[in-house]
Amino acid sequence: MLEVVLMPHGVKVLAGQRERLWASLRAGVGLEDAASSIGVSADAARGWLAGCGGVIPPPSRAGRPGCRVQRLTLEERETIGLMLAAGHNDTEVALALDRDKSTISQRPAEVADRAVPGHWEGDLIVGSNNGSAIGTLVERSSRFVLLVHLPGRRTAEDFSHAITPTIAALPDQLRRSLTWDNGKEMALHHQIALEADIDIYFADPSSPWQRGSNENTNGLLRQYFPKGTSLRRHTPEDLATVARELNGRPRKTLDWRTPAEAFNDILGKPYETTVLH
Numbered sequence: 001m002l003e004v005v006l007m008p009h010g011v012k013v014l015a016g017q018r019e020r021l022w023a024s025l026r027a028g029v030g031l032e033d034a035a036s037s038i039g040v041s042a043d044a045a046r047g048w049l050a051g052c053g054g055v056i057p058p059p060s061r062a063g064r065p066g067c068r069v070q071r072l073t074l075e076e077r078e079t080i081g082l083m084l085a086a087g088h089n090d091t092e093v094a095l096a097l098d099r100d101k102s103t104i105s106q107r108p109a110e111v112a113d114r115a116v117p118g119h120w121e122g123d124l125i126v127g128s129n130n131g132s133a134i135g136t137l138v139e140r141s142s143r144f145v146l147l148v149h150l151p152g153r154r155t156a157e158d159f160s161h162a163i164t165p166t167i168a169a170l171p172d173q174l175r176r177s178l179t180w181d182n183g184k185e186m187a188l189h190h191q192i193a194l195e196a197d198i199d200i201y202f203a204d205p206s207s208p209w210q211r212g213s214n215e216n217t218n219g220l221l222r223q224y225f226p227k228g229t230s231l232r233r234h235t236p237e238d239l240a241t242v243a244r245e246l247n248g249r250p251r252k253t254l255d256w257r258t259p260a261e262a263f264n265d266i267l268g269k270p271y272e273t274t275v276l277h
Contacts, residue, residue, distance in 0.1 A: 021045055102201045111177060117141040117266045118176035120198075121214035122163075124183060125221055127231035130154075133185075134231050134239065135163055136221065138213045139174065142262035143254065144271075145217055145246045147239035151232065156187035167196035171267065179203055179211055220246060 017038045024034035035045035110116040119140045124133040135148025148166050152158040167175060177199040180186050186202070193200045203210040224242045225231055247260040254262050264270050 018048060021048065102199070103204070107177060107179065107201045111140065111179070114141045116176070118174040120167075120178045121180075121211040122178055123181045123211065123214050123218060124150075124154075124185060125218050125225060125231070127225075128228050132231035134221075134225065134234070135159070135166075136214060136218055137163075137166070137178075138217045139259075139263065140213055142266060143213055143217070143251055143259040144263035145243050145259065147221075147243045149234075149236040149239055154185060156185055159185040160188045160192050164192050164196045167192075167198055172197075174266070177201060181211065217246070 017040065020038050021034050021040075024037060025031065029037070031045055032042040035042045111119045117139065120137050121140060122135065122137045124135055126133045133150050133154055135150055137146040137148065138144070146166055148163050150159065150162050167178070175196065175198045179201045180189070180203070182202055182205055186192070186200070189200045189202075192198075208215045221242070224245075225234070244260075247263070248258050250256045250258050260271075
């Protein structure tokens with residue numbers, strides 16, 4: 001059965017047509033010629049491209065469309081830049097975009113059973129007086145941990161700059177989704193989703209069990225980063241050392257393998273964590 005996708009502007013298009021258009025544009029074919037080659041009008045092709053924010057999508061990954069409707073448009077991306085440059089805070093930027101969050105109920109069913117790798121849970125652990133924080137990411141199937149260094153203020157802009165390259169450095173097959181708490185640090189979640197190429201979902205309020213792997217990991221991390229202490233003194237190298245220790249602990253839930261072993265099995269090779277400054 002042919003897949004029919006409803007694109008922005010109410011345009012129905014066969015998924016194969018859409019992918020052939022993107023492939024032609026990536027190869028340098030002009031828009032009008034590319035549209036003609038797949039039997040659609042140039043106006044229709046322009047509409048599909050506008051629905052992707054005016055950016056030609058990368059090749060599709062297995063089971064995932066090349067362009068997600070929730071990606072930022074060029075206008076929204078410009079709004080973000082202009083408002084931040086004008087001194088608006090992240091809450092004002094988020095309200096100006098007027099974009100709804102994707103809730104946990106909208107996640108693919110494959111996330112829940114942990115059978116498919118590449119789905120992550122995330123949160124912050126905070127230091128004394130809520131003045132410092134460390135970002136934590138846990139891959140659901142392997143329990144592999146990544147820690148995000150947050151040396152500056154806890155604004156959405158600073159958080160976006162820190163977490164985006166951490167996620168973007170992951171292999172494609174391990175960037176399927178991220179489920180996060182409802183903290184204000186994720187006010188720019190649409191920008192993070194666009195630049196890191198990952199779907200982001202939000203847990204229901206006061207429902208930590210919906211991010212159980214992350215909550216358990218944050219408890220373990222408090223052995224290294226006690227409550228009531230400042231987290232600013234920890235360097236990216238310190239965080240990488242702690243992550244390696246946690247990822248090297250055998251887990252009963254993994255049949256006494258370590259998260260690092262489970263993660264490397266997924267990749268077929270050892271994963272080298274990049275220390276980001």
